Amino acid sequence: xxxxxxWLALLTLVFVLGAKHGxxxxxxxxxxxxxxxxxxxxxxxxxxxxSLFSLGHGTVVMLIALAVGYASSRWQVPEWMEDVGTWVSxxxxxxxxxxxxxxxxxxxxxNMVTTVGIKSGALHRLQATSHxxxxxxVGALFALSFDTxxxxxxxxxxxxxxxxxxxxxxxxxAFTLGMLLADGINGLWIAHLLRRADHRARIASxxxxxxxxxxxxxxxxxxxxxxxxxxxxxxxxxxxxxxGAAVIALLAGSFxxxxxxxxxTQPPATSAA
Numbered sequence: 001x002x003x004x005x006x007w008l009a010l011l012t013l014v015f016v017l018g019a020k021h022g023x024x025x026x027x028x029x030x031x032x033x034x035x036x037x038x039x040x041x042x043x044x045x046x047x048x049x050x051s052l053f054s055l056g057h058g059t060v061v062m063l064i065a066l067a068v069g070y071a072s073s074r075w076q077v078p079e080w081m082e083d084v085g086t087w088v089s090x091x092x093x094x095x096x097x098x099x100x101x102x103x104x105x106x107x108x109x110x111n112m113v114t115t116v117g118i119k120s121g122a123l124h125r126l127q128a129t130s131h132x133x134x135x136x137x138v139g140a141l142f143a144l145s146f147d148t149x150x151x152x153x154x155x156x157x158x159x160x161x162x163x164x165x166x167x168x169x170x171x172x173x174a175f176t177l178g179m180l181l182a183d184g185i186n187g188l189w190i191a192h193l194l195r196r197a198d199h200r201a202r203i204a205s206x207x208x209x210x211x212x213x214x215x216x217x218x219x220x221x222x223x224x225x226x227x228x229x230x231x232x233x234x235x236x237x238x239x240x241x242x243x244g245a246a247v248i249a250l251l252a253g254s255f256x257x258x259x260x261x262x263x264x265t266q267p268p269a270t271s272a273a
Contacts (some may be wrong), residue, residue, distance in 0.1 A: 007167075009241075014155050014171045016244040018178025021151070022054060023161050025096040025212050027183055028115040028125065030142065034135055035190045041130050050187020051180060052132050056139030061152045062169060064143075068156035069168030075140075088147055090223045097216035104209040112193065112202050113209040159214025182248070204255075211254035215247060 021027070031050045038046040107113045129135060134253040143149070152172065159167035193201040221244075226233045236243065 015174045015178040019182040020244045022179035023027040046189040051181040052135040053139035054180040054183035056136030057143045060143035062172035064152040065156040065168045065172030068094040068153045069165040093216045093220035115202035131221030
């Protein structure tokens with residue numbers, strides 16, 4: 001690496017990208033489904049579904065980083081991969097925004113809103129599992145997607161250009177730790193809401209659904225603006241950590257906002273029969 005400060009900056013960036021990746025709507029939706037299923041069969045395990053899912057997902061990320069780091073001396077990432085990755089992200093995020101907004105609007109007032117994902121919907125049956133290794137395997141399977149693999153490959157190549165295979169592995173670990181933090185907190189939060197399942201929990205789930213939709217639209221729009229406008233792309237250079245942290249802060253703020261709104265509202269009174 002050119003300097004310790006540059007290496008630390010890259011580590012920080014990859015950690016933030018991992019945390020942001022952990023807040024992807026597909027992660028949120030799958031952890032929601034796994035937690036709901038395990039809350040009935042293994043209540044003590046339900047709260048750890050997010051962490052187990054993330055560990056499986058992160059294992060594949062580190063294997064990809066290791067493999068790409070080993071091969072990077074003979075192989076260069078094609079220039080078109082970044083453009084394809086950008087457009088895949090834009091389309092998927094816009095679709096996720098639509099699906100989650102529709103879920104909020106279509107869910108009856110007395111029910112909790114369930115986060116919607118694309119891969120989680122296609123692989124819905126995989127969420128009906130309770131064994132810790134099986135939950136981790138679901139996370140590993142979700143890592144076998146273009147967005148995850150391309151992201152892992154790109155930062156692995158960057159690391160090996162400045163260091164070696166060990167650097168690529170360390171970056172894979174940083175990405176996994178960021179994702180583990182986000183997914184672990186999300187799993188605990190969902191388990192908490194489902195155990196309560198009261199008026200406040202329903203308000204909180206609705207706020208979270210709206211926030212996931214809003215962030216999906218915002219990130220998709222920003223990605224499109226970067227691709228279309230060189231000035232926007234130039235402004236973004238060097239600000240990846242700031243933008244990623246802002247996304248994380250928005251979702252974290254939505255947790256607090258949902259609690260505040262729920263405390264300020266009362267469940268509708270029921271009339272006596």
